[in-house]
Amino acid sequence: MNKIRKGDTVRVVAGNDKGKEGQVLRVLREENRVIVKGVQMITRHLRPSAKHREGGIVQQEGTIHLSNVLLVCPECDRPTRVGFQRAETGEKLRRCKQCGKTFD
Template identity: 40%
Template structure:
């Protein structure tokens, strides 16, 4: 199972933003979804209220299902499959299966 964390660099592999990459802003563990900065934007209509006098349309990131993103490897310059490796101090580190570069340092 792929593990994603906040600040991971990911690439979208499905849906309307396919091929775009960005940084994970939030991980919704219970829903198996992630929110990626500036990706999967949806328009929300806002009503005039306390903080906005006019109301209008704002763009907000909607969450993306985990199966639609992959970790992006800076070294390979593409989305890659990742594995998990036990480190010397018994912690788990994710690595790129292509070039063996560690994602967790």
């Protein structure tokens, strides 16, 4: 059960991109890192290939450690740490530590 999941909006709280918000594109579970849209952009130099005939430079998102982002709560829109709470149905839900509301 991950606190941060693909599709979540997160706020960066440390590093060069501190303050930025973006959507989680990928979660690298083993490494405890995420890739967030528009965050931690890195420049890659491509060699010419069949796909990129000219080669060249592309910008793409690098990974950022989970400890450097906070989930933006879908209920109260604030960056928050996430807890867990079991619903009456037995389902395990995420819980916002700011507003106390639960969500999937």
